[in-house]
Amino acid sequence: MNKPIQKRAIATREKLLSTARALIDQEGFEALRVEDLVRTAGVAKGTFFAHFKDKDALMEQIIGARLAEISAEADQAPAPQNVAEMVATLNPLIAFMTSERYVFDVILRYSGAAAISEIGPIAEQFTVQGELFARWVAQGPFRKDIPADLAGDGIGAFLIQSIALTFCALHCSSAIEPRLATYLDAWLLPSGA
Amino acid sequence: MNKPIQKRAIATREKLLSTARALIDQEGFEALRVEDLVRTAGVAKGTFFAHFKDKDALMEQIIGARLAEISAEADQAPAPQNVAEMVATLNPLIAFMTSERYVFDVILRYSGAAAISEIGPIAEQFTVQGELFARWVAQGPFRKDIPADLAGDGIGAFLIQSIALTFCALHCSSAIEPRLATYLDAWLLPSGA
DNA sequence: TTCAAAAAGTGACCATGGTCAATTATAAAT
DNA sequence: ATTTATAATTGACCATGGTCACTTTTTGAA
Numbered sequence: 001m002n003k004p005i006q007k008r009a010i011a012t013r014e015k016l017l018s019t020a021r022a023l024i025d026q027e028g029f030e031a032l033r034v035e036d037l038v039r040t041a042g043v044a045k046g047t048f049f050a051h052f053k054d055k056d057a058l059m060e061q062i063i064g065a066r067l068a069e070i071s072a073e074a075d076q077a078p079a080p081q082n083v084a085e086m087v088a089t090l091n092p093l094i095a096f097m098t099s100e101r102y103v104f105d106v107i108l109r110y111s112g113a114a115a116i117s118e119i120g121p122i123a124e125q126f127t128v129q130g131e132l133f134a135r136w137v138a139q140g141p142f143r144k145d146i147p148a149d150l151a152g153d154g155i156g157a158f159l160i161q162s163i164a165l166t167f168c169a170l171h172c173s174s175a176i177e178p179r180l181a182t183y184l185d186a187w188l189l190p191s192g193a
Numbered sequence: 194m195n196k197p198i199q200k201r202a203i204a205t206r207e208k209l210l211s212t213a214r215a216l217i218d219q220e221g222f223e224a225l226r227v228e229d230l231v232r233t234a235g236v237a238k239g240t241f242f243a244h245f246k247d248k249d250a251l252m253e254q255i256i257g258a259r260l261a262e263i264s265a266e267a268d269q270a271p272a273p274q275n276v277a278e279m280v281a282t283l284n285p286l287i288a289f290m291t292s293e294r295y296v297f298d299v300i301l302r303y304s305g306a307a308a309i310s311e312i313g314p315i316a317e318q319f320t321v322q323g324e325l326f327a328r329w330v331a332q333g334p335f336r337k338d339i340p341a342d343l344a345g346d347g348i349g350a351f352l353i354q355s356i357a358l359t360f361c362a363l364h365c366s367s368a369i370e371p372r373l374a375t376y377l378d379a380w381l382l383p384s385g386a
Numbered sequence: 387t388t389c390a391a392a393a394a395g396t397g398a399c400c401a402t403g404g405t406c407a408a409t410t411a412t413a414a415a416t
Numbered sequence: 417a418t419t420t421a422t423a424a425t426t427g428a429c430c431a432t433g434g435t436c437a438c439t440t441t442t443t444g445a446a
Contacts, residue, residue, distance in 0.1 A: 004392090004393085004442095004443080005393085006393065006394070006441085006442065006443085007442095008393090008394065008395090008441080008442080009393075009394060009395095012394080012395085033431090033432070033433090034432075034433060034434085035431095035432070035433090043395075043396090044395060044396040044397060045396085045397070045433090045434085045435095046395065046396055046397065046434090046435080046436080047394075047395050047396070048434095049433090049434060049435075050393095050394070050395070054433075054434070055432095055433065055434090105301075105302060108298075108301050108357070109298060111357055111361060123361060126361075143383065143384075145383060145384045146379045146383075150375065150376075150379055151379075153354065153376070154351075154376065154379065154380070156354070157350045157351055157353070157354035157376070158347075158350055160350070160353065160354070160357075161346065161349070161350035161353070164301070164304060164353075168304065168316060168319075182343065183343075183346070183347065183350070186339045186343055186344075186347065187347070187380065190336065190338065190339075190383030190384065191336075191338045191383065191384065197412095197413080197414095197422095197423080198423080199411085199412060199413085199423060199424070200412095201411075201412080201423090201424070201425095202423075202424060202425095205424080205425085226401090226402070226403090227402075227403060227404085228401095228402070228403090236425075236426090237425060237426045237427060238403090238404085238405095238426085238427070239404090239405080239406080239425065239426055239427065240424080240425055240426070241404095242403090242404060242405075243424070243425070247403075247404070248402095248403065248404090
């Protein structure tokens with residue numbers, strides 16, 4: 001009935017997370033190998049999988065936490081008052097999501113989340129971002145003919161679209177930020193209003 | 194200097210593709226195992242990887258071809274004259290992209306394509322779709338304050354967004370088509386024009 | 387303090403995608 | 417027909433994520 005979690009287990013989990021972060025800082029997300037991680041952390045492979053469903057689940061924790069930091073930072077700043085400011089405020093988020101193709105892939109995979117029952121940190125961050133974007137729209141001189149949360153969804157959609165195109169051979173000609181600005185102009189200020 | 198491709202190789206490649214399609218028809222994309230494929234096709238494993246860079250490259254061919262069929266079909270139909278018709282016309286595309294989570298993942302991964310040098314079938318289909326969507330906007334009673342290809346990009350972005358949310362635990366409450374319709378209304382007919 | 391049940395941890399083992407040196411089939415030149 | 421370069425194929429082998437029956441540690445009750 002009861003299922004008390006032992007201190008030992010919490011310590012092990014922390015050890016795995018901190019070791020993973022250290023390895024990722026050195027070599028990047030893509031290069032992380034579970035075997036390296038468990039050897040460095042000094043635990044058995046099975047222990048890792050007792051703590052994380054799979055390798056992606058670990059990545060989700062770490063990437064989700066990073067996203068949360070970035071969102072929190074953006075949440076501090078005043079709401080942008082035009083598209084250029086908005087793109088500038090999004091810059092740290094863009095920088096992280098484009099830092100590695102692998103990171104973007106994990107984010108996409110988990111944004112359309114795992115099981116219904118458990119919403120992971122990345123899916124949760126999408127909700128948080130949605131609220132942030134909605135607030136921006138509400139507090140800035142942007143279109144008011146649609147609900148703010150709908151407008152926020154659109155910002156998210158165009159952010160993803162811009163990043164995806166950045167990774168795409170066909171479109172790498174133009175840089176990501178001007179492209180996003182073009183989209184957001186059309187989305188948030190239709191008819192050049 | 195010359196590198197003539199032998200008939201034998203073409204036959205082997207076709208055999209691999211047709212066998213793969215047959216197996217996928219039976220069990221779905223996700224369940225395909227390279228070992229099953231080569232055994233059924235009667236070739237060695239190495240042969241498979243001589244023809245396709247990796248498993249994903251095979252999937253890209255098959256999924257890309259399917260996308261091309263669907264686009265071609267949609268291209269036949271007259272341009273939709275309102276958002277409801279547009280969503281209806283998009284239905285086969287939505288159905289395929291949501292048929293398996295794995296399919297959507299592959300499409301996302303390859304839409305932001307592989308190497309700069311070679312554009313794969315999926316990335317190519319995104320271009321084709323972009324052109325189709327632009328034509329729709331141009332030929333229908335939709336906003337004309339932005340270039341048609343920009344408006345087309347937005348349709349693509351909201352299509353992806355809607356599908357991603359479908360796979361997402363947080364939002365499965367509402368069905369995909371009404372959600373897409375809401376997005377497209379706001380995108381294509383701002384200010385309720 | 388002792389003991390049983392449950393939690394945590396272990397590592398040999400498996401599944402599957404992918405590699406590559408060696409072999410065989412093909413086609414062009416003689 | 418023979419030779420020769422190279423395209424095509426092979427399958428043993430590797431890399432890496434993931435499993436599970438078993439062992440060790442912890443905890444709480446007697």
